[in-house]
Amino acid sequence: MKFLLVVLYLIPMAFAQSPCTDARSAGDSSCNQSGSQRFYFDKKSSRCQPFYFKGCNGSLNNFASRAECEQTCSGNQQHDVAASSPGSSGTSGVCASGAYAAGATLDTPTSCSSCPQGYACENNLCCPQKAYLCGLNYDAGRFSSVGKHTPRYFFNKDYGSCMLFTFYGKAGNPNNFATYNECMNFCSDKN
Numbered sequence: 001m002k003f004l005l006v007v008l009y010l011i012p013m014a015f016a017q018s019p020c021t022d023a024r025s026a027g028d029s030s031c032n033q034s035g036s037q038r039f040y041f042d043k044k045s046s047r048c049q050p051f052y053f054k055g056c057n058g059s060l061n062n063f064a065s066r067a068e069c070e071q072t073c074s075g076n077q078q079h080d081v082a083a084s085s086p087g088s089s090g091t092s093g094v095c096a097s098g099a100y101a102a103g104a105t106l107d108t109p110t111s112c113s114s115c116p117q118g119y120a121c122e123n124n125l126c127c128p129q130k131a132y133l134c135g136l137n138y139d140a141g142r143f144s145s146v147g148k149h150t151p152r153y154f155f156n157k158d159y160g161s162c163m164l165f166t167f168y169g170k171a172g173n174p175n176n177f178a179t180y181n182e183c184m185n186f187c188s189d190k191n
Helices: 002-015 066-076 180-187
Strands: 036-042 047-053 119-122 125-128 150-156 161-167
Touching: 036 066, 047 066, 047 180, 150 180, 161 180
Parallel strands: none
Antiparallel strands: 036 047, 119 125, 150 161
16 A cells, blocks of 8 residues: 555656756736845756846746756756856856856956955956946957857947847856846846
8 A cells, every 4th residue: 555655655756847947937026025136947058047036927948056956957057168158167166146247257267365346256256246247338258169150139229228249159258148038137127
């Protein structure tokens, strides 16, 4: 009898969908919980990306930290340059905001003892500050060894909005977001 109960319990789990394959959902604010930055696994780029979660409902593809997302979805990631661009070191050198740390797009994150102007030390990484990052012009970067044109978004301070550009996979600057919403959530004056 115990065996039958165990089997009946395990069968639905075997066919359960991984949270990593769920679509990203911002949820809603129907439960009066405050919104916050969360992370989801983006199947297209095979990376954990930041997004703004409104606080309620949504999908299971919703993690409190990039580390939790990566731990849960690591089997779904393709560890190639195109999937982890900018840079080829995967998620090494990514700040909590989702922005890339100084030097990360060249695979050499800068230590906190030598953060450049416009950056501050956060969790042992030199992370760009909002005023600095959002004031940079876009930089398409250059091709990596396995170059690929990747559509990305940058914040255009003259228009106060995010715009599409093509990123070539290496170098560039931190004004470089995977989605329009991530760019606006980070850089717009409303945040």
